Amino acid sequence: MKALTIDQLTVGQSASFSKTISEHDIYEFAGITGDLNPAHINEEYARNTHFRGRIAHGILSAGLISAAIAMQLPGPGSIYLGQTLKFTAPVRIGDTITATVTITELNTGKNRVKLHTVCTNQEGAVVIDGEASVMPPK
Numbered sequence: 001m002k003a004l005t006i007d008q009l010t011v012g013q014s015a016s017f018s019k020t021i022s023e024h025d026i027y028e029f030a031g032i033t034g035d036l037n038p039a040h041i042n043e044e045y046a047r048n049t050h051f052r053g054r055i056a057h058g059i060l061s062a063g064l065i066s067a068a069i070a071m072q073l074p075g076p077g078s079i080y081l082g083q084t085l086k087f088t089a090p091v092r093i094g095d096t097i098t099a100t101v102t103i104t105e106l107n108t109g110k111n112r113v114k115l116h117t118v119c120t121n122q123e124g125a126v127v128i129d130g131e132a133s134v135m136p137p138k
Helices: 023-033 058-071
Strands: 014-020 079-087 096-107 112-120 126-135
Touching: 014 058, 023 058, 058 079, 058 096, 058 112, 058 126, 079 112, 096 126
Parallel strands: none
Antiparallel strands: 014 096, 079 126, 096 112, 112 126
16 A cells, blocks of 8 residues: 555546445444434334435445545545535445545645545445545655
8 A cells, every 4th residue: 555646646547445334334333423323223213214224324435435545545644635425325234335536636736636536336326426635645
């Protein structure tokens, strides 16, 4: 895992990180954040919702974007400055989510990178779409 500096980056460059979301992940995330919404942790309740079953926290899936940025593009030492997110589909236990980040803009003078960020499930459906601002390491 080597970090890339702004002069090593190009528009269109991309990287991905994938993870299968487990029941354990959802319970751990709920415990860490305090978000105990029954849509995430109570199957009986969740069966009666619009989604007809438990769904993962949206921010849990969005965290995979952070992993792609921090570990791959630009990599270790990057500072996450901002993120917009649109949650477009639910993530369920057992879904494999792939976060892909793609450079859309470079500002070498300010050492800033804009990235298109998208998370898809194992069927290719977009579950999160957005944009991130990042400061790569020097």
